[in-house]
Amino acid sequence: MPVSEPVDIQAMWNERYGEKERIWSGNPNARLAEVVSELAPGRALDLGCGEGGDARWLAQQGWHVVAVDVSDTALQRAAxxxxxxxxxxxxxxxxxxxxxxxxxxxxxSAQFLHSPVPWERDRLLRRAAEAVATGGTLFIVDHGEAPPWASKLDKHVHHFPSAQEVVDGLQLDPPRWDIVRAERAGREAIGSDGQTGSLVDNVIIARRKA
Incomplete structure (x- = not known):
């Protein structure tokens, strides 16, 4: 079988963000605003920050934020x-x-941290868990299924892990962690091109005890 060429992840995401002047609405992710409003502000890590909507909202709530992305284009817009x-x-x-x-x-926070190319996502999320301070929260939101406006091909070929699969992949040590929430949840949303539809999210919240 032919060997696949390695993908330049940075170039891929720069190209994606370069398709339009703005990809996202600029608003925070709905689940983030819903859940984090109940937490006392502290130090936050926003993984896959994109154009910075979540990071700005967190800062407005009093958080000090480290906002991370692979795309220079996205980070420049966010800044x-x-x-x-x-x-x-x-x-x-x-x-x-x-x-x-x-x-x-x-x-x-890892909000919709998906990739169109294969990657070791479980390993990354375990590394994210290691970065949570004692008493802190790991908050993951994933697509539970393809958005209604996704292409038929994307719906067919992409596997969306269940909330329990994500929890299992984290391999959290029960004496050190509480799983606060791990479930599917529906909501109404608007796509990047103005489409409306019903979405299914997987919501995972884990709190570090020690």
């Missing part, structure tokens, strides 16, 4: 939009399969 909130946000470029931000965090 340009931060305005006075830039004092609370440290934008960093990382290919998370290669490098990871230093430090520990009261909140580690």
């Amino acid at each position: 340009a939009d931060a305005g006075e909130l830039a004092a609370r946000i440290d934008f960093q470029r990382h290919d998370l399969m290669q490098t990871f931000p230093d430090g520990s965090y009261d909140l580690v």
